Structures are given as structure tokens and as C-alpha cells.
Amino acid sequence: MGYRFLLVLFLAIVGAVVTSANAGAENLSLQKHARLSTIGADHDRQLATADQLSLPGWLDDLLAHPLSANNAENQVEPPALEDSDLESKTSRVDSPDPIFPKPPHIPPLYTSPPLEGEGIWTSEDMPQGSDGRPLVYKTAYRPSIDFPNSIVYMALFDISRLKTRLFIGNTEPGMYEISYMPERESLSKIVAITNALWMQQHARGAGAIFRGKVVYPMVPGMATLVIYQDDSVDIVEWSDDIPVNVVKDARQLRYLVVKDGAVVESVVRHGKIVDSELGLGGFLIDNQGRSTMGNKFWFLANRTAFGIRDDGNLVFAMGHHVSTKDLARALALAGCKRAIHGDANIHNIVCNFYFRSENDKIVKRERLSPEQLQYTLKRYDQGYGKDFFAFYEKE
DSSP, X not given: OOHHHHHHHHHHHHOOBOOOOOSSOOOOOTTTOOOOOOOOOSSOOBOOGGGOOOOOHHHHHHHHOOOOHHHHHHSOOOOOOOOOSTTTTTOOOOOOOSSSOOOOOOOOSOOSSOOTTXXXXXXXXXXXXXXXXXXXXXXXXXXXXXXXXXXXXXXXXOGGGEEEEEEOOTTSTTGGGTOOOSSOOOGGGEEEEEEXXXXXXXXXXXXXXXXXXXXXXXXXXXXXXXXXXXXXXXXXXXXXXXOGGGEEEEEEOSSOSEETTEEOOEEEETTEEEEOOOOOGGGOBOTTSOBSTTSTTTTOEEEEEEEEETTSOEEEEEEEEEOHHHHHHHHHHTTEEEEEEEEESTTTOOEEEEEEOTTOOEEEEEESSTTSOGGGGGTTBTBOSSOEEEEEEOO
């Protein structure tokens, strides 16, 4: 297949955008949630009508199409790995799992230089459950047409077999009210820890719920990562129709970066259609600690995001030298229907995997991205000043 055809195909797949804003909350059930308009952007670049595209129906079907059992069986599997005595649960054969199937491969946009395993989901050398089945898949992908060196690393979590918990950083305002927790989570079943969202001072009034208690008031219409009391996870535009008593943890930030399976290219702010790129003002920095806001491509940064698929499983994405929209594009290609931006900057982007022995002793830690700073592997062992999410295997 020629490069030009691949490029045209990719442009058709990833070029869909969401620009319209709903007039108000719809009276929907808890399962569907209300879809509300939300406004906000860091740079008010007004878009022309020609910049506004719509999502083709066939693309929505493609992104939502589940991996069939036959496709899973036909994927090329790497050779089996032999487990060591010490790390009997840290290496495994990457075999198909009928209950937690791997998503379809994402065709690479670039073939040269090649990126090993690009777009191919694997559970090789990833945490597995007590039953030997995979709990997480990972892949890497280059989603940007304009910036070929932008790499996004993604992890897909089996939410049906994991419980997700938010931990609010001890430097956040209001933390004194919830600093004492009589029940502590055991690390014996830890699988992974990721960063959460921006700190409250950068989140412009975003809300938070911690263990069923409203810490910061929830804002209707704002993008929200929700963990329910039944341990299911969702990413929604918050609605007052959602009963707080069914929510265990929740954190908010601005607006969705993927909506209805499409990249959100623009949002409505003060009655104008503006660019959806997210920044931290002067707090978005490069790897040398300098603000990016004076740069032409100020939006290229170290970023994270969370996406939710129709099967209820969560995808965490970590991008280096990547824009908000290219990060969102990777999540849309991973089958996510909605996504929310996470934390940013090189010291704040973290996805650590924990490998346990047969006795549930932690024997190894690994990073999702080789570009993640090495020292962050042990950042959360004794708590941390900023929010984070922890994933545990269910008992």
C-alpha cells in the first residue's frame, strides 16, 4: 500500500472533530449521563467554518468495532517466555484472552523509521492476575501528521478485574479535611499507579469527590473521570442527575478531548468557537523547565490523558512532544469514545506497573514509557503531594 494512500486513509480516520455544543443538560438516565456544553480554552484562536468537520458514520463504526474471537486468534504472538523462580508472575506468554481480548492493531502512519510493535497491543512482560490472565495491554503509536516524532504510549486496563482508587495529594487545598483515612489500601494486590489530573490551582474550579465525600464542588458540564461504588469507571460530562451517593471517587478538568469517538478540535468559549488545545499558561514547560508559551508550537509537551471504551475498560495515554489533539487522536484510534486530559510536564507524567510474586510480594517495577523519568518509579510508595490513581487486582 503506497504512502499517499496510507496518509489519505489516516487523515480520513483521525480528522473527525466535534464542534457543536449542546444547549443544556438532557434528562438522561444515570447509565447514559447528560451531555452538556462546556467552554474554555487557553488560546482563543477562532476557527473558520471550513475548519469544522463532522464524524462519518463509518468511522464511528470502525472505532467502536470490537475485536472478534477469530481476529484475536489470528494475531501473531511472540514466543513464550520462561518464568524465573523469583519473578514467576512478571513474564508470560502473550496468548489471546477470550474475556479480555486485545483491541485490533492500529495501522501505523509511518513505516520509516519503524517503531517496534507500533499499534500492536501486547500483554508480554505486563502484570497478570493471580489466575495467570492479563490485566493490562500496552502499545506505542505515532499519531501526528505534523510532528512525526510525537510518540504516545498507551495502557489498556481490564476494569472488570481491577479496582481503581483516586488519592488526593497532600498539598492540595482541603486535604486536611480528609487526610485521616481509617482504612488503608493494601499494596499486596497493586497492579499499576498513574498520575491523575492537574492540581486544583490550575484546574479553574474543577470538582473532586473522594471516597464518597465532595471535596471540591462538582461543576455541571465539566469533563469528569468517575469511579463508581461498584468499581466501574467512566468519563463523562458531569450532570447533577448523577447521584453523588453512587460515586466513590471523581476528578474534573475542563472539557472532553474525545467525544462520541471523535477528537475534539474546538470548543465554545464566550460564544466563540476556539481551539481546543489545553495548556497550563506559564506552567506548561519543556524538559529544561522553561515555559513553552513563547514558542510557536507551545502546545507540544509531555502530556497524559484517560479514555473510556464502550466495553468499560480504561485507556491511559502518555505522550512526549505531543499536542492535546494528537494525544486524543491516539485514544480515539484505541477505541475510546470519551477522553479527559490528565497531568502534564515531564516530572508529572507517570505510569508505573508492579509485578508480584506468587506470595504477592512486589519483585519488580516498570514504566509504561522509556522516556518517563526513572526516579518516578518509587514516587508513590509513601504518598505524594499531587493526585494519583492506583489500580488493584480485585480479591
